[in-house]
Amino acid sequence: MPGVGMFSFGANKQTARVAGEFYINAINVMRGAESLSTYTPISDAEKFRIEYWALEEARLQRLPQPKSHATRVAFVTGAASGIGKAIATRLAAEGACVVIADLDLAKAQEAAAELGSTDVAVGVQIDVSRADAVAAAIDEAVLAFGGVDLVVNNAGLSLSKPLLETTERDWDLQHDVMAKGSFLVSQAGARVMIDQDMGGDVLYIASKNSVFAGPNNIAYSATKADQAHQVRLLAVELGQFGIKVNGINPDGVVRGSGIFAGGWGANRAKTYGIDEENLGEFYAQRTILKREVLPEHVANAAAVLTGPDMTHTTGLHVPVDAGVAAAFLR
Template identity: 65%
Template sequence: MSSPVEELLNRSQRLGADPRNTNFAGGNASAKGTAVDPATGSDVELMWVKGSGGDLGTLTEAGLAVLRLDRLRALTGVYPGVEREDEMVAAFEFCAFGKGGAAPSIDTTMHGLVEAAHVDHLHPDAGIAIAAAADGEELTRRIFGDRVVWVPWRRPGFQLGLDIAAIKAENPQAIGCILGGHGITAWADTSAQCEANSLEIIRTAEAYIAEHGKPEPFGSVLPGYEALPEEERRARAAALFPIIRGLASTDVRQVGHFTDTPEVLDFLSRAEHPRLAALGTSCPDHFLRTKVVPMVLDLPAGAPFEEAVGRLRERHAAYREEYRAYYERHAVPGSPAMRGADPAIVLVPGVGMFSFGKDKQTARVAGEFYLNAINVMRGAEAVSAYAPIPEVEKFRIEYWELEDAKLRRLPAPKPLAGRIALVTGGGSGIGAATARRLAAEGACVVVADRDLAAAEKVAAELGARAYRPSDVAIAAGVDVTDEEQIAAAFRETVLAFGGVDLIVNNAGLSLSRSLLETTVQDWDLQHDVMARGSFLVSRESARIMIDQGMGGDIVSISSKDSVFAGPDNVAYGAAKADQAHQVRLLAAELGEHGIRVNGVNPAHGRRTLLKREVLPEHVAAAVFALTGGDLSLTTGLHIPVDAGVAAAFLR
């Protein structure tokens, strides 16, 4: 027989695996049961519930909060009222059973006070569509009869838990409720029945919308706002993305994600999209990640590129002013300070959605949540009218002290957090070591190599521990002597992460031969890969960095041979000297854009002053030293990483 914890985890993972049931990291589930208290040897009633910030689909036992039910329910006797309900969150700590476990979420009371062994609280698109409809209460009665009860909007917290517990007690026939503007909650005495009840509510809402909803809830197609053909659409997105990312990073550097699913493109092609977008999202889980409203480009898909860029800048300036006004309308003494005023979601008709966050996962999830919001708006408009919770309520959640405290508890960002790096020759040796170091320091990394399989292997290694490996690293097959391949690799980089901030020119090879043995082919190959390759990669990256307006770093892995003249090395040494001088030339040219250009000069062998072997990791450490922040005013520098070669000392 399964334990309550096993049943809870299995149910949670099944429900969370289907995006129709709930969104990533959204909702929670619980189970009640008994266990032996090691302090007394007696049975004690416990509740296991998904902790704050966890994801149902990937929930493990470590992600559960464990509380004593007697102490949790005793909190009703000391509850000071709705005006002070936030104080009750700290009281959950005194209900904890044992040590460890996840921090209890704000929804803990909902689970603990409802008289049922198993409770699910979910954020399904169909359920929120009913919850966010203008006549949601009437729709709930019409769709479910008395099996599902309407609960008016109330901010999540202790009082909402009391409300739901009372409604459940007053309606013994009910299997759950629709929470106005928010989501659904279901309950039962067994885990299997609780899951069945959750799915009944969700699937019944889906079926009702499909059967009774009007066919074009977003209105007619706006001429000129239709989706561009795929190739043209992706090219337009790649051209716009660095500019939009720069705007969205005015306050804090952001990573981006691009979405051009049919649902997004259809929404942006319809007459009602400006009105609906301006209403903002409804479910708290949505707007905490997407902000209350997106920024929308109000031009047709085929508008000239420069006109679109100019209008995006105007819309961004207006968005920031409107966000500040929103904050000032609702802030009260004691409200947390205003956070960044840049948009998290930018919508471009005919092209798609650009979403932003502190890292790739946050940016991607923001886009997924806005797609959920589009689905909610579609459902609500199909059977009624979309009516999200009032703006003041959104503010009370966005600038909730409990949410702010959660943000303050987050670990400090890593030195390269929010940075997007591309490493050529990243499939092996110095390039692979550098890619590993940059990813370990928080960067999103593009592993570029002529050997795509080798690049893919390194990228997979970097992302092995991530929820989605491509949130950390991707691979790009590229010959750095080929302009078209380089341009394609950078388009891939931009569409994956939003732009580029850090380039490592590492691709290279060495053919050490005497002058008389060096062929023209030897000379051309080494100059093509190292001198021409660095030039082409630097030129393409500089274009993007200038568009972003966020500065950047270009680092070239040169060699001691760029300054040390030795025999039997004319082609390699000359190519490396060319590459090294490019560092100085580009540092002088790109400094006005805040782009720093530096070099690293490695050497191999043990015939050195320090008599130590130089490893790829030592070169990677030098790249990080140049780009990690401590040398922010250094440009045009070459750092020797050669264990001491006196003949290669820089003069």
Template identity: 70%
Template sequence: MKDPRDHPTVDDLVARSRRLGADPTTTNYGGGNTSAKGTSTDPVDGEDVEVMWVKGSGGDLGTLTREGLSTLVLDRVNGLKQVYEGPEHEDEMHELLDLCTLGAGAAPSIDTSMHALLPTAHVDHLHPDSIIALAAAADGEELTKRCFGDEVAWTPWRRPGFELARRMEELLRANPDLKGVVMGGHGLTTWGETNEACEQRSWELIRRAQAFLDEQGDPEPLGSVRAGFEPLPADERHRRAAALAPVIRGLASTDQPVVGHWNDDPLVLDFIARQETPRVVPLGTSCPDHFIRTKVRPLLLDLPTDAPLEQQIERLRELHREYREEYAAYYRRHADEGSPPMRGADPAIVLVPGVGMFSFGGDSPTARIAGEFYVNAINVIRGAESVSTYDPVPEAEKFRVEYWWLEEKKLRRRPAPKPLTGRVALVTGGGSGIGRATARRLAAEGAVVAIADLDGAAARDVADELGARDHAIAVEADVADETSVQAAVDEAVTRFGGVDLVVNNAGLSLSKSLFDTDVDDWDRQHDVMARGSFLVSRAAARVMAAQGDGGDIVYIASKNGVVAGPNNVAYGSAKASQAHQVRLLAAELGEHRIRVNGINPDGVVQGSGIFAGGWGAKRAEVYGVKEEELGQFYAGRTLLQQEVLPEHVAAAVFALVGGDLHQTTGLLVPVDSGLAQAFLR
């Protein structure tokens, strides 16, 4: 059967959508819709049928593909008008859209009816900052008239759905020369008879609105900068963000684990510093896409930038308690017997003077995107205040969207989160061998990963593989250096909001007899493994304690910490130190619910940086085998007769941290295919 999306009109629609979605000030991530109408073949009877292709639910204009489109038979959608019984039944119309589709495709979005009922070949519905600034102003209708004259109509706020679609259809039929409609508190809808005409009209109206704001608006709409609230210098800002992020993330994770994202863009810092910010922030955001992502309002710290850190932390805790109480009251004010359960009372956006914005979500992309939405909101607030007064959608209407059962249904369609979703991992020596395999496994199970390695290029390769924009970062770090370790942990904290899971994997080895081992050999191995693990664990444990939600520290030790092998005094002693650190830290950190466990692998030859760096040749020489046969030699002395691979060690790490062993700490797990000499007694 031919896919109805395999059509030249679709190719043009996708290209137009991507151009419009490329700029977040034109439409936010996941927001807006574009559509095109044309003729396709009904696969049942082979007859031509008029259809509409429209961006489906949950898709994003900037990255749209044909798979993200819904295809609907126009006559069927228009036929819904015959069974429509009024606004109280409009959600039923959305459910019936599934019966109007042709072939496979994305689920229809809530704006689908509007695109279908408008009698034009192409329609764009966007959320431009400049337009929403007019739409969210107290006198938005008058401003729209001043900006566009009679070329663009105004329609008051109404929640998206079939009733709004009918009103838009009536507006255009009554005024066929209209170029578009500004929708109160919501956005812009435009149209055209060709793909090019529709897109050009969208750009024209967006630019005209921005020019109107630039020419007519107050350049400082939120007043002057408050004394004492100016942005901190970059280095100090980074240090304060690293200190505050774990605390804020811990608060934001009260109901469920979240990942964080820090934004110190000058626009954000300036907004937080202004005189009128304490007035406008509690008003929340306006566009429905905004407040679904950012919650009803942010949390704003009300202390100056020079307030002591401990004072800021204590005040954040007070404000968080108040926020949760207010959010619960908001829910109670508007919920009825049909409302979904409250989803959580923690803020998604926290604004800290001089430092920036911390945004949170169940995973890293969601956290980043929430922050991007609030940047859109800042632009809207500034624009509205520059020409009028910011007057967003009323609270009751925000609740009707946030707890809309159609929105709840969309959330329930999401796949179950992976076991490590919402957790931040730091893997040392992550650029190769066991570290690389571990980073891959943790990322595959839902964690975001900071890959720390002395070889920065190797760490970047792994981060790029895992998805460097949202899912991983590379940190060039020397674990033997205290300053470097702290910088690596701070990098993870400022990027993802904290650290929950540390894998002490960085290592090196020299194979020498006691007589041939000099002090430098001894110091070098103990500096990296014994000292390095201590430094990483200490820095990370401080973050975990600040978060207040426990955590995991895993040591990649070795069976050499137990087995007395030949020509191995420095390496074996360093590994024994790591093994005992597991026990010591498990005993000390239990009060913070931080679990500390370790893994004792046998020799992991394949993919190992250590073995490739000369250790393999030396060990092969000790055992009298060829270097290329070393893996088989190790396997041959085990009970299972199997070689240990990096992936086996990574699997053991996941077993310890994946959720089934929450009550386990102080354990050393052998991953050695059964090496009797290494049995723990």
């Protein structure tokens, strides 16, 4: 683009980058030739012979089918550990370019490096409770991969306290990170998707606690209910732009969870009168299927809800809890 510069695009960042590198090299060849004499391209007949070389045509016919999330850019909050990391890993495996957004920049960058080069994933810092920080992180995602197609609201924390011990600060912290934070991330992501005019997905990692009344977690469960209703409200509002909004309601995911490792696990174990190391098994035994829920199980649901087989589903909450009858949607 004269006066602006050159840009290239492709099925993913790697192919776009390689295309750009080819053209930069071609431009340098032309400049080198013109510094000595003139540049003359090969004939159209020769170009055709190269472009439609029989062996190349045969190779193209053997190329694998695109993965389910190829060409898509996913922005996942709280993705340096636990459920968020599992979702980011699954989406990258399905061909997406992934932005690992986390409060801890070093851990976000470390998690991104585990997924591959910066053609596949980048780590950015985000404080979801601050609109300026959210906008800056979304801008970084757009600069890294050219846009945003899929937002996952996963960032969170949990304070396990009964009503009379829950302080105003506890309440505000829970709601700032999860209720307000999800709102800000969804808003910033939706702005980009609407401008792109290609549809998209917003996914909320809510909880069975959004519909289930358990003891000693008033602030956490209330903010999860807020997130759950945001799913319905945004599904109605963003559908006109082709943007689907869905949610996932996991049961307690103990293994690999940053929330449980940060003290929530010890508090919940105390509430139920068991040892903390037995908490995962305790949760499993109270379910219908008697199975422990792992981060990878939530990631499976995230991949399906945002994949090509669920193009006509919005406003849905999918339970990933091995069957908790008290949390059945009514």
